[in-house]
Amino acid sequence: xxxxxxxxxxxxxxxxxxxxxxxxxxxxxxxxxxxxxxxxxxxxxxxxxxxxxxxxxxxxxxxxxxxxxxxxxxxxxxxxxxxxxxxxxxxxxxxxxxxxxxxxxxxxxxxxxxxxxxxxxxxxxxxxxxxxxxxxxxxxxxxxxxxxxxxxxxxxxx
Amino acid sequence: xxxxxxxxxxxxxxxxxxxxxxxxxxxxxxxxxxxxxxxxxxxxxxxxxxxxxxxxxxxxxxxxxxxxxxxxxxxxxxxxxxxxxxxxxxxxxxxxxxxxxxxxxxxxxxxxx
Numbered sequence: 001x002x003x004x005x006x007x008x009x010x011x012x013x014x015x016x017x018x019x020x021x022x023x024x025x026x027x028x029x030x031x032x033x034x035x036x037x038x039x040x041x042x043x044x045x046x047x048x049x050x051x052x053x054x055x056x057x058x059x060x061x062x063x064x065x066x067x068x069x070x071x072x073x074x075x076x077x078x079x080x081x082x083x084x085x086x087x088x089x090x091x092x093x094x095x096x097x098x099x100x101x102x103x104x105x106x107x108x109x110x111x112x113x114x115x116x117x118x119x120x121x122x123x124x125x126x127x128x129x130x131x132x133x134x135x136x137x138x139x140x141x142x143x144x145x146x147x148x149x150x151x152x153x154x155x156x157x158x
Numbered sequence: 159x160x161x162x163x164x165x166x167x168x169x170x171x172x173x174x175x176x177x178x179x180x181x182x183x184x185x186x187x188x189x190x191x192x193x194x195x196x197x198x199x200x201x202x203x204x205x206x207x208x209x210x211x212x213x214x215x216x217x218x219x220x221x222x223x224x225x226x227x228x229x230x231x232x233x234x235x236x237x238x239x240x241x242x243x244x245x246x247x248x249x250x251x252x253x254x255x256x257x258x259x260x261x262x263x264x265x266x267x268x269x270x271x
Contacts, residue, residue, distance in 0.1 A: 037194045037207045037229070037256075038228060038229065073232060073233065074232045074233075075232075085242075098230060101230050102195070103228055103229065103230055104230075105228045105230065106227075106228055106230045106231055107225055107226070107227050107228065107231060107237075108225065108226040108227075109223060109224075109225045109239070110223065110224045110225070111222075111223055111239070112221075112222050112223065114217065114220075114222040114241065114242060114244070115222060115223060115239060115240050115241060115242065116180035116240050116241060116242025117180050117240040117242075118240075119182065119238070119239060119240040120237075120238065120239055121182075121236075121237070121238035122231060122232075122235065122236060122237050122238070123231070123232040123235065123236055124230055124231055124232060125193075125230050125231070125232055
């Protein structure tokens with residue numbers, strides 16, 4: 001009888017000891033959630049770019065991203081804007097944003113009529129499955145956008 | 159010096175183009191793009207942030223595309239923009255990173271026909 005109770009106690013103790021550190025480390029991780037140097041939420045980033053102006057979803061903006069990204073550290077992004085590039089009427093800027101990233105801004109590209117076409121391509125990091133947004137500013141000050149969701153199997157940030 | 163030369167490059171697509179054509183200008187650079195959130199696997203310490211923040215495309219000294227870039231762009235970044243070829247000239251890409259490192263790369267623009 002004594003031996004049995006002793007073993008039971010031992011089992012409980014080891015289980016508690018094993019569970020304890022796991023819980024602790026999980027807590028620590030949550031507390032020390034890494035904050036990037038420029039962490040900025042999507043809403044704040046949009047506010048900073050548009051300063052409160054309306055954004056209309058448009059088919060003029062063609063956003064090419066993979067549906068499923070196996071590696072979140074390298075996600076190719078292509079933006080095509082079907083808009084003339086003339087002296088007075090051109091695509092002024094293309095902003096690439098990831099909604100759930102710590103810092104949702106990826107690149108702000110200022111174009112000029114010399115570009116000939118509203119086009120930008122790069123590769124970005126995505127922390128998890130999320131929507132990628134292309135926010136395009138035209139020379140008359142209006143904003144048009146397109147968004148697409150990308151499934152990420154392995155996160156790329158941090 | 160050889161390593162310095164190979165750090166970045168400018169590619170024009172397609173290879174043959176005429177005056178008035180719209181070509182794509184690609185800029186590729188070897189750069190760590192550290193977010194400031196990753197741990198170094200050897201030392202266990204958090205690596206300080208090091209990423210490009212400004213990239214400027216110039217044609218004969220006149221900027222035609224300026225970019226503000228963040229650490230969310232992938233390691234060894236690649237940027238591609240279009241350019242309407244106005245004639246012969248020189249494309250220069252200038253870049254700075256958040257630690258103050260600067261650099262530039264040039265390529266000749268030679269339209270044919």
